Amino acid sequence: MSQSPSLQAVGLHKRYGDVTALDDFSLDCAPGSIHGLLGPNGAGKSTAVRALTTLIDVDSGTARVAGYAVRTESRRVRERIGLVGQGTAVDDILGGTQNLVMFGRLFGLSKTQAVSRAGELMAAFDLIEAADRPVSGYSGGMRRRLDICASLILSPAVLFLDEPTTGLDPRGRNEVWRTIRRIAADGTTVLLTTQYLDEADQLADSISVMKAGHVVRTGTPVELKKQLGSDRIVVTVSDAADLPRVTASVHSHSTPEIDSAARTVTIEAPSGTAALLATVRALDEAGIEPEDLVLRRPTLDEVFLALTSQEATS
Numbered sequence: 048m049s050q051s052p053s054l055q056a057v058g059l060h061k062r063y064g065d066v067t068a069l070d071d072f073s074l075d076c077a078p079g080s081i082h083g084l085l086g087p088n089g090a091g092k093s094t095a096v097r098a099l100t101t102l103i104d105v106d107s108g109t110a111r112v113a114g115y116a117v118r119t120e121s122r123r124v125r126e127r128i129g130l131v132g133q134g135t136a137v138d139d140i141l142g143g144t145q146n147l148v149m150f151g152r153l154f155g156l157s158k159t160q161a162v163s164r165a166g167e168l169m170a171a172f173d174l175i176e177a178a179d180r181p182v183s184g185y186s187g188g189m190r191r192r193l194d195i196c197a198s199l200i201l202s203p204a205v206l207f208l209d210e211p212t213t214g215l216d217p218r219g220r221n222e223v224w225r226t227i228r229r230i231a232a233d234g235t236t237v238l239l240t241t242q243y244l245d246e247a248d249q250l251a252d253s254i255s256v257m258k259a260g261h262v263v264r265t266g267t268p269v270e271l272k273k274q275l276g277s278d279r280i281v282v283t284v285s286d287a288a289d290l291p292r293v294t295a296s297v298h299s300h301s302t303p304e305i306d307s308a309a310r311t312v313t314i315e316a317p318s319g320t321a322a323l324l325a326t327v328r329a330l331d332e333a334g335i336e337p338e339d340l341v342l343r344r345p346t347l348d349e350v351f352l353a354l355t356s357q358e359a360t361s
């Protein structure tokens with residue numbers, strides 16, 4: 048297997064008049080991985096996708112996708128990528144299979160090849176039952192899966208998904224998540240933009256957080272959360288008078304934080320679950336029965352807010 052990234056962007060710049068949409072944008076995605084591009088509205092996510100899929104030309108910088116240069120070998124890049132934009136691409140009146148056959152023909156397959164590929168995709172993505180029904184009767188999740196199938200007709204090496212689950216209910220999102228995981232498991236590199244942090248957390252092997260056209264941080268979901276601080280243990284007692292006894296009994300590297308109104312003591316827990324066990328034992332030995340005891344990890348939402356707030360720099 049090749050070690051070179053399936054997708055690499057170095058120093059992309061793109062301006063629209065006075066607006067800088069991409070400002071020294073760089074990205075690396077390992078083959079077969081799911082990479083999440085996260086950022087607030089207007090951060091430049093869709094512009095990055097359009098640049099990497101050859102739909103717009105950038106002002107400067109270089110990018111390679113599936114082994115080819117985006118600016119000088121755009122035809123070869125296009126042959127190797129799939130793109131699912133925000134709007135739905137499939138036709139409402141046609142059936143699912145008919146849609147895929149139509150796309151296959153558009154992509155240059157013969158009638159026989161198009162029919163055969165449509166059948167394969169409908170079967171692989173659990174759409175067989177609905178194969179002949181007009182798409183107008185599909186659920187949001189099914190329609191989105193059909194959109195994704197249409198982008199898979201030529202077995203792309205890299206698949207771009209711009210906000211693939213926006214507007215779907217939880218069931219539809221789950222169906223689409225399963226689809227995306229399968230595609231990556233089959234070896235396709237996936238770049239997805241999302242405004243849902245839990246989606247990136249669930250799906251992405253690595254995440255780039257974007258702000259004002261620039262990637263401000265890249266890492267695995269776990270790494271990003273770790274950078275923000277360690278786990279914490281929150282002990283809640285039923286009687287605030289017990290709080291000093293709690294702080295006296297537990298072991299902590301830093302001073303425990305007491306919140307009398309909430310009846311909680313918060314303890315830093317760099318060792319996570321080991322610290323949780325030690326706390327349970329210490330409380331038990333001191334004869335304290337907490338009302339609640341939780342190990343709280345920093346959430347991706349906290350990471351996102353910390354990295355993309357107005358004050359955040361770098």
Ligand SMILES: Nc1ncnc2c1ncn2[C@@H]1O[C@H](COP(=O)(O)OP(=O)(O)OP(=O)(O)O)[C@@H](O)[C@H]1O
Nearest residue numbers: 063066067068086087088089090091092093094095
């Ligand atoms: N064709 C265009 N003409 C002028 N300005 C544009 C154009 N496309 C994007 N922009 C501007 O570039 C910036 C980045 O836009 P982009 O659509 O890439 O952001 P985004 O991260 O995808 O946002 P969203 O989460 O709202 O989809 C925005 O300020 C936007 O207004």
Ligand SMILES: [Mg+2]
Nearest residue numbers: 092093094209
């Ligand atoms: Mg967008």
